[in-house]
Amino acid sequence: MTVLLEMRDIHKTYPNGTIANRGVNLEVREGEIHALVGENGAGKSTLMKILFGLEAPTQGEIYYKGEPVQFHGPRDAIQHGLGMVHQHFMLAPSLTVSENIVLGDEPRKGPLHMFRDRNKELEDINQLIKDFGLKLDPKAVVESISVGQKQRVEILKVLFRGAKLIILDEPTAVLTPQETDELFDSLKTLVEQKYTIIFITHKLREVMEISDRITVLKAGKTIQTLETKDTSQEEISRLMVGRDVLFRVEKQEQVLRDMVLELNHVNAVDDKGVAMLKDVSLKVHGGEIFGIAGVEGNGQRELVEVITGMRKATGGEILYFNENIIGKSIGEIRNLKIGHIPEDRQTTGACLTSTIEENLILDVYDHPEFRFGPFMKHKRLKEFAQVLMKTFDVRADSGETLAGSLSGGNLQKVVIARELAKNPKLLIASQPTRGVDIGAIEFIHREIIKKRDQGAAVLLVSAELSEIMSLSDRIGVLYNGELVAVLDNTPDLTEQEIGYYMLGIKKAKQEAASQ
Incomplete structure (x- = not known):
């Protein structure tokens, strides 16, 4: 395969003396999916900012299609055929899909190109959607579409601008298993059409599934580039962390204790007055990890905020050891031996x-x-x-x-x-490992389980479905503000089954969901 991109001996030292890259070498071949992995602080983000023109290297050279290049900003990178899809979507919610895709590069017509050509815009976007098999309605307003569809809009934005090398930063962080599968199908379609992808992620299982080659960074240096077919999760983690990482979460047999937290018909609205929690009822015992699964934006944040006193409930009751804590201040709630790991x-x-x-x-x-x-x-x-x-x-x-x-x-x-x-009696852990590397994830998981084994009640909220399934004893699924299912985390429960509830395809009876 032809080498498309080379980054040679890249160094980056910031004015405050922080060294982010210490001689990184990266070689990406045309038509491959190349995974870039490493611990937090390994230098992945800085390297990609340098590649996309957001940062200037202190030392080193970049070769694209065999020619030396210098990108003085993202526009330079885009003009050379690079595109970057950031972890946090950069979309205008009130605009349509097509308006977001062409934003800043709208087709024009008339004298001196004074007028926007709406017909050509829709024609171009429809053709783009057809060419790449990314199912989207170009006239849909972005705030009304799913997270997975927003991801496709971001990809189409860079394709519309002519990108042939696409950088994806943690692309599956907020996707359901079904949406992740659809994304991977789309990426494979792109590669078949000679597009090249750099895939940054912490999820080694996905690295093994989707990539052709893997480059491991550690402490700002390139450790090794591996052929995916010739390696394993265990080898990659050893190169990243410097030791063996335990991928399987070990838990003692559950010892269920008294009821610690009980929500009865709780309702809440967001900052705009839109209903975000709708008649939610659930129970969490001591010695139990109760996981909350759901696509982000379906009421998880509001659920945590009403329990911790950061948001007022508009109805229902929240019992902590049979005492209603609705109306108590944040400080009063914290003094009740309630721990809170916030999402941000x-x-x-x-x-x-x-x-x-x-x-x-x-x-x-x-x-x-x-x-x-x-x-x-x-x-x-x-x-x-x-x-x-x-x-x-x-x-x-x-x-x-x-x-x-x-x-x-x-x-x-x-x-x-x-x-x-x-030593909380109730621990509310919201996205406890977001943006954290595998070594730290292993440690955090162990600490959460330790609290459960010591008799604390744990309410775990995570966008990582694998994390929910690894840690939880029971799993509740929030969809559109409703608790649509409460499932025992038995060996035969699959991510796909939970994904159906997360997407609203399935819904358990309310009586069962509130048990």
């Missing part, structure tokens, strides 16, 4: 301008253990932080390191350390 560690999980030490005591800073009158007990705080940093493997120079300077995985460990250190 940067905005609601941590204070980025504070130190690790300060973040570890955010909600207990006035406790006598850390405070004497107006004075902080700095020696005690330092000792406390050192123990937690060691226990939870937070990698930083000291507890005085600013939280904002940590990698995503290490910042997540700080949040988890704070929440688990209080």
Whole structure:
């Protein structure tokens, strides 16, 4: 196969001294799906920003189609035939599919091309959809279509601009199994038509399924490039992490305890007043992990927020050890031994301008253990932080390191350390491993299971269906704000079965769903 892209000896050092890339080499062949994997902080994102013209390398060379190139911005990269689909969709919700695809490059007509040619726009988009077999209605408004369809819109955006090399950043992060299968079918169709894809992901199972070759990065360096057919998940993880990673989650046999959390006919609306929780009832016992599955945007965030006091319920009751906690403040709820790992560690999980030490005591800073009158007990705080940093493997120079300077995985460990250190009787874990590498995922899973085995009740919300199935004892599925099923996590339960409920294709009886 012809070599399409070469990145040779790429270095990137930021003005603050941070070294992101330390001599990365990447070779991508025309017509292949090339997976790029590595731990958080391995340098994957920086490398792709350099490739797409969003960053300038400190040192190194890029060759495209055998010629040296320098991209001074995304427009340069696009003109050379590169396209990038970001993890977080960049779509205008109020515009149609076709309007999003052509945005900024609308077909024009008339004198001096003064007028937009709507007919040619629809004609071009329909032809594009037909050519690549991506099922979409070009006239549909983007806010009304599914997450999987939005993914297709993003891909069509780069194809419309003539991309032949497509970079996909964590493309399956919010997709159901069925939508992931459809995406992979689309990618295979593209490759058959001589398109080339760089596939960035943490999901090694998907790497093995979809890629032709794999490049592993570690600490800003290229470790090895492998032929997918000649390797395994175990070998890739060893190269990434430097040790064997346990892919199977080990759990003790469940010991069910008293009821900890009970929701009865809970309703809530979003910030625009749209109903997001509709008559939701569920029960979580001590010694149980109750997983919430669902495509993002179906009420998961609102469910967590009403339980933790961050959003007011518009109806129903939330019982914690038989006490209705609706109406209590966030602080009062936290003082009830309820731990909360929020879905966004940067905005609601941590204070980025504070130190690790300060973040570890955010909600207990006035406790006598850390405070004497107006004075902080700095020696005690330092000792406390050192123990937690060691226990939870937070990698930083000291507890005085600013939280904002940590990698995503290490910042997540700080949040988890704070929440688990209080020995919660109820742990609400929302997207606990989002954007975290496999080594950290293994550690976080082990800590969540440890709390379950110690008798805590765990409500787990995750867009990763494999995570829900690995950890949960029972699984509830939210669709359009309703709890459409509660399923025992038995060996014969499949991701495909849960996916049908997530897509609204199947719905259990409400009586069964609320048990």
